[in-house]
Amino acid sequence: MMNSTITDTRANSVEMAEVPDMVLSVRGLTVNFTTPDGTVSAVKGIDLDVRAGETLAVVGESGSGKSQSMMGIMGLLAANGRVSGSARYRGRELIGASEAELNKVRGARISMIFQEPMTSLDPLYTIGRQIAEPIVYHRGCSFSAARKQVLELLELVGIPEPERRIDSYPHEMSGGQRQRVMIAMALANEPDLLIADEPTTALDVTIQAQILELLGSLQRRFGMAIVLITHDLGVVRHFAERVMVMRNGEVVEQGSRSDIFERPQADYTRMLLDAEPSGRKEAPSASAPVILEAKDVVVDFGRRRRFSSPKFNPILRAVDHISLQLRQGQTIGIVGESGSGKSTLGRALLRLVPSTGVYRFDDQDISNFDKAAMRPLRRRLQLVFQDPYGSLSPRLTVGEIITEGLRIHEPSLDKAERDRRAILALAEVGLDPTARNRYPHEFSGGQRQRLAIARAMIIKPSVVILDEPTSALDRSVQGQVIELLRTLQLTHGLSYVFISHDLSVIRAISDYVVVMKRGRIVEEGTTQAIFEKPCEPYTRTLIGAALNLKAVDDEADCTTR
Known part of the structure; x- marks a missing residue:
């Protein structure tokens, strides 16, 4: 509650003709x-x-x-x-x-x-x-x-x-x-x-x-x-x-x-x-190749010295010695509270933030790749950002935004072919293709999220990191987007890392779940095991809050995880 230091200023505000109630x-x-x-x-x-x-x-x-x-x-x-x-x-x-x-x-x-x-x-x-x-x-x-x-x-x-x-x-x-x-x-x-x-x-x-x-x-x-x-x-x-x-x-x-x-x-x-996200994701075969692997990943953030301060502020360890493997056709769901390091881990996997650790993509060691070396791989490694409005240029039309990746990775395509692919991409995510001449501010938050998904999918990647891709969507559209992502995954053999605080969405789309807290993995396992028999109190708290349960089974057998 606010204490007495917060004063009521309404009496000093603009005078208005008050209508009771x-x-x-x-x-x-x-x-x-x-x-x-x-x-x-x-x-x-x-x-x-x-x-x-x-x-x-x-x-x-x-x-x-x-x-x-x-x-x-x-x-x-x-x-x-x-x-x-x-x-x-x-x-x-x-x-x-x-x-x-x-x-x-x-x-x-x-x-x-x-x-x-x-x-x-x-x-x-x-x-x-x-x-x-x-x-x-x-x-x-x-x-x-x-x-x-x-x-x-x-x-x-x-x-x-x-x-x-x-x-x-x-x-x-x-x-x-x-x-x-x-x-x-x-x-x-x-x-x-x-x-x-x-x-x-x-x-x-x-x-x-x-x-x-x-x-x-x-x-x-x-x-x-x-x-x-x-x-x-x-x-x-x-x-x-x-x-x-x-x-x-x-x-x-x-x-x-x-x-x-x-x-x-x-x-x-x-x-x-x-409307409610439904269905369950089947895990890929155990023999499916590992397409992306990270070992012992560490991401530290420090703040630059300010003019008024003689010292640097303490370093924040956002990701603390995390390892994971992503197989072809697999969807790993990453959950945890705000500030747990979920999004930072996703960016580290794509080599978008400074980090230490060993990274392999498609059986190639990319740990020491700089920006120039990573550029040819960007087509196959895509990211759907949490904040779609911040990632969509306000100066470009929707059609220009969606086809921007094609200009870089398929420069031989002419304008007509790019336009044709933009029409298909918009239709895939449930938007009217005639909207490609409009600007991002003319769309709702949920529609902008779908535009961000279309931009990533148009160049047919192999791995997509989805950072809260359904957070701005209503339940009915969430179901449509999840179904869309499943269809694209089956059609093209895509692999996803799906970052979300919405556990009902994670349950519907993931076959493996990683639970993070303060930069570390506190628990991981198959989706069924995590949701039906979570081992850690923190995981039980998250699931209980999300599913409105009074309690979650404490007697889980965690020896195999």
């Missing part, structure tokens, strides 16, 4: 985007009300208009976006308000937790300074005076060693840690209304529960209203009071939590409720 009232909201292919209608005249102290969950598949409706209300649309209708906060109209008027509200009375923290955080400033910025702007204090509150906020959202982390830069933190920084920033001025756009997407199951508990406690303390945008119906079931279901920019159904989950009226709502 009603915090936000939206009528006939539309959002349109002008594109080279014509006008795209993202939101088509929706209505919604949010009352003080309640939580409204807005759910639907990627591209349904969930995020764009809130971005339109906040005046945060891209340059080619247009919003119309009415959105009244405490009686004050936001649609058409000037930037000066909106700036008095944004970050003070209404805050937003954005879906993609890496692109929302400035890479040139420490996370402490960025959290302090809204405090300084709205309260008129200095950055040094705000430091104590920033430390408190970092501790509240579960950032370890806040005294050290306050001076970290965004790239020095894991995806989950960056998400928690965004939450701390949004809560800095104790807003009247919090718009949380996928606030737990990048978080592992144990931290997810802590964050939701934190948001709930703050909501009760300050009477804060929350609009929760999410594709995770498990979160909605335990956190929201009312639910609004969207599809193709329209409201399909809305009602109380019990109405939506126990008595859904729309077929689309029932489809969402029934």
Whole structure:
């Protein structure tokens, strides 16, 4: 809980005509985007009300208009976006308000937790300074005076060693840690209304529960209203009071939590409720060749000396003497909490970060390969990044982004052939091929994730490291992507390293699971063994939290692992 050092600033905020109980009232909201292919209608005249102290969950598949409706209300649309209708906060109209008027509200009375923290955080400033910025702007204090509150906020959202982390830069933190920084920033001025756009997407199951508990406690303390945008119906079931279901920019159904989950009226709502990653991955033959092997991998990170500090900060060991073998056709799932070293290990396997150890790819020792020596192998070793927006160039069209690898690895292809392959790649990942002339910001978070997958798959690799590839996808699309990855794997004999905090996805796609904690492997084994008879308490905690179990069998026979 926040202590008395965090003061209530609402009395000093912009004066507004207060309407008792009603915090936000939206009528006939539309959002349109002008594109080279014509006008795209993202939101088509929706209505919604949010009352003080309640939580409204807005759910639907990627591209349904969930995020764009809130971005339109906040005046945060891209340059080619247009919003119309009415959105009244405490009686004050936001649609058409000037930037000066909106700036008095944004970050003070209404805050937003954005879906993609890496692109929302400035890479040139420490996370402490960025959290302090809204405090300084709205309260008129200095950055040094705000430091104590920033430390408190970092501790509240579960950032370890806040005294050290306050001076970290965004790239020095894991995806989950960056998400928690965004939450701390949004809560800095104790807003009247919090718009949380996928606030737990990048978080592992144990931290997810802590964050939701934190948001709930703050909501009760300050009477804060929350609009929760999410594709995770498990979160909605335990956190929201009312639910609004969207599809193709329209409201399909809305009602109380019990109405939506126990008595859904729309077929689309029932489809969402029934969607869950399913199936099991068969392990490859024991005689299948080892395509990628790593032995005794160590990755250390140190920070450069700052002008104000005479010494280097301590080295962080992100990966601590890890070994693994990946066979052709195999999928190794890597799980663990945020900051456990999962993503760093994935990059080390592709020789993308400095590390020590022995690496072999396709029976070739690549331990001492430099960038030039690795370049010919890049076509066969691909990575799907955790943050799709940060890895997609905003200056290139989707078609140009997807075919970029073809330009490097197949320079003889003409434009028509590249375009043909882009059409096929987009269709494979469930996107309209006509969208290849649009730009990344015109897509939802889930759609951008599929674009990242298409870019990796178009050049037909042998090994793909998938870093949280389904984290931004709703359950129905997760199932489609998992099925797509299985099909591609069977067709082309692909091998995957699948990094995720979502254990239901790991269970559906992996045949072998590695559990990491603080840079080390704490347990590994077949998917069936890990999920049905985990040996380590840490593994049992993860699985229990993910599957909502009270207990996991303690009597596992671990002698063979």
